[in-house]
Every structure is written in structure tokens, then in C-alpha cells.
Amino acid sequence: MTESPNLVAFTPERLEKVKEIIARYPEGRQKSALLPVLHVAQEQWGWLSSEVMDYVAGILSIEPVEVYEVATFYTMYHLDPVGKHVIEYCRTGPCCLMGGEDVYGHLKNKLGIDAGETTSDGLFTLKEVECLAACGWGPVFQIREQFYMNLTNDKVDQIIEELSK
Amino acid sequence: MARKILTEHINVPGIETFDVYRKQGGYTAVEKAIKTMTPEEVVEEAKKSGVRGRGGAGFPMGMKWGFLAKPEGVPRYLVCNADESEPGTFKDHHLMKCIPHLLIEGMIISSFALGAHKSFIYVRGELMYVIRILEKAIEEAKAQGFLGKNILGSGYDLELVVQPGGGAYICGEETALLESLEGKRGNPRNKPPFPAVKGLYQSPTVVNNVESISNMPWIINNGGDAYAAIGIGRSTGTKLISASGHIQKPGVYEIELGVSVDEFLNSDEYCGGIRKGHYLKALVAGGSSVPILPAHLITKTANGEDRLMSYESLSDGGFATGTMLGSGGFIVFDETACIVRNTWNFSRFYHHESCGQCSPCREGTGWMEKVLHRIEHGHGSMHDIDLLVDISKKIEGNTICPLGDAAAWPVASAIRHFRDEFVWHITHPHEATQPGAVYMGEMALV
Numbered sequence: 001m002t003e004s005p006n007l008v009a010f011t012p013e014r015l016e017k018v019k020e021i022i023a024r025y026p027e028g029r030q031k032s033a034l035l036p037v038l039h040v041a042q043e044q045w046g047w048l049s050s051e052v053m054d055y056v057a058g059i060l061s062i063e064p065v066e067v068y069e070v071a072t073f074y075t076m077y078h079l080d081p082v083g084k085h086v087i088e089y090c091r092t093g094p095c096c097l098m099g100g101e102d103v104y105g106h107l108k109n110k111l112g113i114d115a116g117e118t119t120s121d122g123l124f125t126l127k128e129v130e131c132l133a134a135c136g137w138g139p140v141f142q143i144r145e146q147f148y149m150n151l152t153n154d155k156v157d158q159i160i161e162e163l164s165k
Numbered sequence: 166m167a168r169k170i171l172t173e174h175i176n177v178p179g180i181e182t183f184d185v186y187r188k189q190g191g192y193t194a195v196e197k198a199i200k201t202m203t204p205e206e207v208v209e210e211a212k213k214s215g216v217r218g219r220g221g222a223g224f225p226m227g228m229k230w231g232f233l234a235k236p237e238g239v240p241r242y243l244v245c246n247a248d249e250s251e252p253g254t255f256k257d258h259h260l261m262k263c264i265p266h267l268l269i270e271g272m273i274i275s276s277f278a279l280g281a282h283k284s285f286i287y288v289r290g291e292l293m294y295v296i297r298i299l300e301k302a303i304e305e306a307k308a309q310g311f312l313g314k315n316i317l318g319s320g321y322d323l324e325l326v327v328q329p330g331g332g333a334y335i336c337g338e339e340t341a342l343l344e345s346l347e348g349k350r351g352n353p354r355n356k357p358p359f360p361a362v363k364g365l366y367q368s369p370t371v372v373n374n375v376e377s378i379s380n381m382p383w384i385i386n387n388g389g390d391a392y393a394a395i396g397i398g399r400s401t402g403t404k405l406i407s408a409s410g411h412i413q414k415p416g417v418y419e420i421e422l423g424v425s426v427d428e429f430l431n432s433d434e435y436c437g438g439i440r441k442g443h444y445l446k447a448l449v450a451g452g453s454s455v456p457i458l459p460a461h462l463i464t465k466t467a468n469g470e471d472r473l474m475s476y477e478s479l480s481d482g483g484f485a486t487g488t489m490l491g492s493g494g495f496i497v498f499d500e501t502a503c504i505v506r507n508t509w510n511f512s513r514f515y516h517h518e519s520c521g522q523c524s525p526c527r528e529g530t531g532w533m534e535k536v537l538h539r540i541e542h543g544h545g546s547m548h549d550i551d552l553l554v555d556i557s558k559k560i561e562g563n564t565i566c567p568l569g570d571a572a573a574w575p576v577a578s579a580i581r582h583f584r585d586e587f588v589w590h591i592t593h594p595h596e597a598t599q600p601g602a603v604y605m606g607e608m609a610l611v
Contacts, residue, residue, distance in 0.1 A: 010503040024326045026240070026283070029366060035331045039290065066348075073520075074331025076290045088291075090372035092252045092407040093453060093510045094496050129515050130334065131252040131453075132291055135494070136407060136415035145294040 008055045014040055018059060030060050034070055036078055047078035075129060083118040083125040085163050088142045092131040095138035099152075103139045106153040110160055123164060168395060168436070170383045170403045171376065172275020172419040175263050181298060183305035186266040195311055196384035198274045199319045202385075207278035211381065213389025215401035220246055220337070220374030221452060221492040223476050227389075232361040233279055234369040242370040243276045243284040245378055246342055250289055250334040250454035252514060253494025256405035257375035259417040261288070261295050265302035269325065271378035274385055275313060276323050279371055283324050286375075290329040299327050334518035338566045339372040340364075341520065352522050353566035356381050376405055400475035404490070406435075410497035413437030426450075426472040426479075427464040429495075436497070443499035444462030447583070450479055453511050454571030456578030457504070459486050484578065503603045504586050508579040509537035515572035526569040529560040533576055540587060543594030550587050554580055 010018060018037050025032040037060065041052050046123035053067040060067075069079045078086070087103055108114060111124050118125040134140045148159055179185035198207050203499070212227030233241060245268070249257040261268055268286070273529060277283045288296050302397020303325050306312045314322050328346055330336050336345045340354035343365050384392050393401045400422035406429065409415045414437040420429060430445075431438045439445050448463045449455060460489070466472050467486035472479065479490045498507070516530035533556050536549050557573035564570070580587060586604040590597040 024324075026366065029347070031348035032328075032346060035290070035345065036329055038331065039293070039329055060348075062190070062348075069350055070331070070348065074333050076332035091510075092514055093507050094253050096507070096510055097410045097496070097498065097502060099497055129291075129332070130517060131254075133249045133255040133258040133289065135253050135255050135409035135496070136417065137255075138409065142291060145297075147294075 006046075008049075008051045010040070012046060013042055022060070031062050032065065033060060034062070035074070037091060038071060039068070042092070047081050083095060083120075084123050085143050086125045086127060088127045088129040088132075089136065090130070090132045090134070090140045090142075091117075091128045092135075094131070094135035095140055098138040100139035103151045103156060107141075107156050107160075110156060124160070166423065167419070167421045168306055168403065169419050170395075171260060171267065171379055171405060172264075172417075175260075178474070180264050181266075181302070183266060183302070183309060186264070187309075189383075189544045190386075191266055192270055192306075192309075192311055194385035195270055195273050196317060198277055198385050199317055199321060204280055207274060207385065208382050210389035211275075211278065212400075214376060214380070214392035215389075215399060216380050216384065216392065217400070217476065218374055219376035219380075219404065219493070221251065221454070224607065226373060226377050229361070229373070230275075230279060231370060232359070233371055234362045235280065236369070238352055240264060240366075240368050241246045241279055241281050241285070242365045242368055243272065243279050243281040243343065244339075244346065244365060244370060244372045245272060245284070245286040246337060246339065246372050247286050247288040247292075247375045248330055248337040248339050248342060248435065249375070249492075250518075251492045251494055252511065253407060253409055253449060253496040254452050254492040255409075256417050256493060258292060258295065259407075260375060260379060260405065261292075262298060265295075265298050266306065267379045267382065268299070268375055269302050269306050269312075271381040272325055273306075273316070273323060274381045275371075275373065275378050276325075277321060281371075282322050283326065284327050285328050285346060285365075287328045287336070289336075290331050293329060293389070296327050296329055303327070316410070333520075334491060334514075335520045335566070335568060336575065336598075341566065342372060343370065350520070352520050353568075355565055365524045395421055397473065397475050398477055400477060400490075404474070404493050405473070406493040406495050407498070408436050408495045410495075411440050411443060411499035411502070412497045414439055420474055422473075422475045423460045423478075424474050425464070428476050430464070430497070436495075439499050443501065446500045446502055447498040447504060449488075449494070449496040449498075449575075452487045452494035453496070453514065454567075454574055455489040455491040456484050456487070456574050457582065458578075459582040462486050462582075483550075483572070485581075487577075500605065501601075501603060502516065504579050504583040505541050505590050505597075505604075506578055509534065509541045512537050512572065519568060519572070523564040523569065525560045525563040526572065529556050529569070530572045532556050537576070540590050541597075543590070543598040545587075545591040545594075547588070549591070549592055550580060550584065553577075 057064040115128045141153040174189040217223045336351040341351040345351045360370040466481045512534040516534040521527045557577040560569045561573040589604040
């Protein structure tokens with residue numbers, strides 16, 4: 001395993017985790033570890049720079065392009081720097097039926113940003129996502145692993161104020 | 166109360182832990198299968214049960230297992246599809262979160278039946294917290310000797326791996342899921358070869374939905390015949406329904422297949438009726454991909470018979486007057502919902518989620534989204550309605566995987582049943598683009 005020129009490297013704990021992930025697959029099938037390892041990388045760096053993707057390619061003994069094509073296909077991987085909290089807002093039909101569009105408008109006003117943008121203090125990035133499999137509890141958004149459900153304008157205010165502290 | 170197979174113990178405090186799950190009779194089916202049955206006998210019970218794929222396709226699970234190729238010296242794989250992403254569907258999310266050991270137990274039994282020694286649960290990446298719940302459950306089961314080497318002293322080895330996705334609806338299609346599991350983009354494969362012959366790592370593979378596999382513990386404990394005795398006709402057993410939209414009680418409900426749509430929609434045991442002061446306008450019964458039905462075709466078929474929650478009754482009348490049970494994503498619309506806006510929303514979804522391999526889907530979903538966008542925003546022409554129908558027909562059946570069909574059906578059915586509403590948007594662009602504007606029939610045109 002070689003260090004990239006920018007000295008991109010997993011922390012020792014994460015490197016252990018990555019090794020454990022690679023060991024899950026049959027011999028020679030370490031490319032299967034790509035999606036989970038990219039999640040670990042994003043956990044460490046917040047987003048996937050080309051240096052990070054090249055580093056992951058080296059760890060998995062695959063070509064960098066194999067990492068790029070995957071990272072650009074799946075919506076969860078951030079290809080640009082993001083704020084401290086990435087709000088992933090569900091814009092799909094069932095959430096819209098429950099007032100999702102109005103609440104989304106309120107959220108955008110509250111943050112003063114549009115989809116794909118980050119607040120000037122670097123606290124929040126707003127992303128639009130498709131159905132999060134929580135339609136019975138819509139409107140819904142997600143921040144990392146946490147689901148925020150049955151959203152209303154008041155609830156959005158509370159959440160944003162809480163996370164701004 | 167209707168019989169519960171999957172959710173009987175779901176509200177028992179601590180059911181997510183091994184000890185509580187075990188106290189409720191958990192893992193007895195693994196003991197029974199591994200200690201007293203051959204793999205072939207387990208497959209036979211699955212066949213007898215008649216349980217059909219609960220992800221949406223409805224293909225009999227036992228028959229699918231029967232197709233698995235078994236060449237000497239080649240590993241076989243079982244992959245559980247937990248990529249639940251069909252708009253309106255959230256049952257697998259609920260089941261795995263609340264009672265993870267049910268799926269683990271089902272995976273052990275099913276893997277044993279298929280002769281798999283390494284099995285995967287592919288969970289959509291957005292559910293990372295559920296992945297952690299499953300991994301914890303796997304550790305517990307392993308510590309108790311139900312997973313790992315020499316399970317219960319039988320000589321059977323099994324390792325379970327939970328794989329996160331990266332955010333892509335298309336990976337719910339089984340061959341796209343396998344590509345993704347191999348660390349690639351989720352581009353569906355051409356069939357044949359089918360996964361049963363060449364699947365994961367080019368080895369024979371079975372891909373089954375979470376809910377399908379979770380039925381196995383009950384089937385082994387009670388027998389395939391007992392399972393087949395529940396339900397109606399070829400719709401055997403129970404089904405989890407994800408209910409959302411304009412109803413009193415959204416949530417996940419387990420029904421015996423064959424309960425009437427009227428009862429499911431209106432009784433307090435289930436949805437509790439349309440929200441107060443409103444009335445039913447439309448229903449998407451099986452996830453966003455299935456044809457939308459107008460109010461008069463929901464509780465009765467075109468022949469005036471009671472519509473039932475079953476594969477056959479929901480599809481009664483074909484696409485002209487029927488729909489599909491699909492994934493059981495039951496989305497209810499009251500009179501405040503604009504069908505044009507909803508159809509545009511669904512089209513945007515499919516355009517966003519098309520993997521881009523097949524031009525009819527890649528281009529067609531984009532065209533449909535654009536045309537629907539202009540109708541919804543007051544710039545449509547009458548020609549656009551026929552154009553949408555034309556595009557939908559040119560996508561349907563012309564793509565590698567069913568995403569193309571899934572994109573075409575909602576558009577075609579919305580126009581079939583709600584054409585007036587599209588026409589109104591075109592002839593009354595000013596009225597139709599007011600915030601919250603909804604076509605209420607001829608009376609609203611004054």
C-alpha cells in the first residue's frame with residue numbers, strides 16, 4: 001500500500017475497518033469492498049476528492065477510473081466539499097402529498113440557500129434526494145444516519161436551531 | 166384481528182435482541198431445518214407455500230429456488246435485496262429495523278436450502294443505521310452458534326455479509342444489484358444468462374426480497390401447506406403493505422392477502438379511512454411504478470366485484486381498469502392532489518434514476534419529465550398529451566430492465582384515467598398554475 005503524494009491516509013482505526021471489509025469477500029473479489037470503503041472514506045474526509053479516490057483505488061488494487069465511475073454513479077457520494085451537516089431532503093411524491101414542497105420552501109428560506117449550496121458559515125449543505133423509504137412518516141429529510149420525520153415548518157426551525165448551536 | 170406471520174412479535178419490547186427474539190420462539194425454525202431436514206425438503210416447503218416475491222415482481226420464490234444451477238465445485242450465493250427504494254414502499258425498512266433477527270433467521274434457512282456458504286444482505290446505503298442493527302444481530306446469532314462454522318454441530322457453515330449501497334434506485338433490479346455488489350455501477354445485465362446460472366461473481370445466485378425471506382421461519386415451523394392455506398387463490402400468505410398519503414393512519418400493516426381494498430382503506434385496523442373532511446380521488450396500490458387508479462376503480466373492479474388486496478384482484482381488468490399489487494406501496498390521494506403534478510414528480514424520479522444504458526429509457530424518461538413539466542407550468546399544448554402516450558409506448562418493453570416499464574406505466578395510466586385534468590392544465594394555464602390549484606371537474610372551470 002503506497003501513500004498518495006498528498007499524504008491522504010485512513011486513520012489507523014478506519015484502516016482496520018477497511019481491512020475487515022475487504023476480508024468479507026472471496027479471494028480476488030476485493031473490488032466488492034468499493035462501495036463500503038467509499039462510505040468509510042466519506043466519513044473521514046466528508047467528501048471524495050480525486051486524491052481520496054486514488055488512494056482508495058490503491059488500497060483495493062483497482063484502477064482509479066473504476067473508483068471514479070462508481071463515485072459519480074451513486075448519489076450518496078459527495079464529489080465536492082460539503083458543510084458540517086448535509087441535509088438530504090426527500091422530494092418524491094409521497095412526501096410531497098404530505099406537504100413536503102411547502103416545508104422544503106421554508107427550509108430553503110430559513111437557510112438562505114438552494115439545493116446544492118452550502119451556507120456561508122459552512123454549517124449546512126442542502127441536497128435533494130429521492131424516496132428515502134419512509135413515506136408513511138413524510139415529509140422526511142436525513143442528516144447522516146439520522147432521519148427527521150413528519151416535518152413541519154416549526155419542526156424544521158427547531159432542528160436547524162438545535163444544530164446551529 | 167387478522168393472522169400475523171411477520172409482525173406477530175414486532176411490538177414485544179427488546180425484540181431486536183437475540184434473547185427476546187429467542188424467547189418468542191425465534192431460531193427454532195433454524196434448528197428444525199438444519200437438524201431434521203435436507204436442503205431439498207426446505208426447498209419443497211417453500212414451493213408448497215406458494216410464497217411469491219414480495220419486492221414487486223410476485224414470482225413464486227420456491228420456483229425461483231428450483232432454477233438454481235448446481236455445478237460441482239462452484240460456490241452458490243444467496244443475496245437478499247434490501248435496496249427498498251420504490252416510492253411509497255417502506256416495509257422492509259420497518260421490518261429490519263424492528264425485528265432484525267427474523268431476516269437473519271430466514272437467511273440462514275434459505276442459505277441452507279440453496280447450499281450457500283456466504284450470503285449477502287444488500288441494504289440501501291441511506292439506511293446505515295439499519296445496517297448497524299443487522300450487523301449487531303448477526304454478531305449475536307454468531308455468538309449463539311447459529312452462524313459461522315459448523316452451525317449447531319451440523320457441519321454446515323454460513324457467513325452473512327451486510328453490504329451498503331450508495332444511493333441508486335436501479336440497484337433494486339436484481340442484476341444491477343449484483344453489479345453493485347461487485348463494486349461497479351448499477352447497470353442491469355442482459356438476461357439470459359439469468360442469475361440462477363450466472364449471478365454474483367458469475368456463480369449461480371438467488372436474489373430474494375427481505376419480506377420473502379422473512380416468511381421462511383414461519384413456513385418451516387408450520388409447513389408450506391399451512392402457509393398456502395392463508396390468503397386467497399395463488400395469492401398465498403400475508404403481505405406487508407406500506408400505507409402513505411392522505412389517510413388517517415399511515416404506516417406498515419400486515420394483511421392476509423384477500424382482504425378487501427375497502428376494508429384495508431377504511432377500517433380502523435388499517436388505514437382508518439381518508440383524512441377528515443376529504444374524499445378519495447386516486448390510489449397507487451403497489452409503489453409508484455404501477456398504474457394509478459381513479460376512485461371508481463379502487464374498491465370495485467370494472468365488473469362491479471369487490472376489489473381485493475391480492476395479486477389477481479388488483480390486476481383484474483388489466484391495465485385498462487386494473488393495476489398491480491407490486492411492492493405493496495399503497496399511496497392514497499384525496500381531492501386536493503393534482504394528478505399532473507404528481508405524474509411530473511414521478512417522471513422526474515425515473516429520469517433521475519435511469520442508469521442510462523438503454524436509450525429509450527435514458528432519453529424517454531427525460532422527455533416525459535420535460536413535457537410534463539411544461540404542462541404543469543402552463544406551457545403545454547394538446548399535442549403534448551399524445552406525445553406523452555407515444556413516448557411511454559416507445560419505452561415500454563424496449564429496455565434491458567423493467568425500469569423503463571416502471572417509468573412508462575404511471576404516465577400512461579394517469580392520462581388514461583385523468584385525461585380531463587391534463588386537458589384543463591393546457592386549456593386553463595393561468596388557473597392551473599395558481600399555488601395549490603387542482604382540477605375539480607367541470608364545475609371548477611367557472
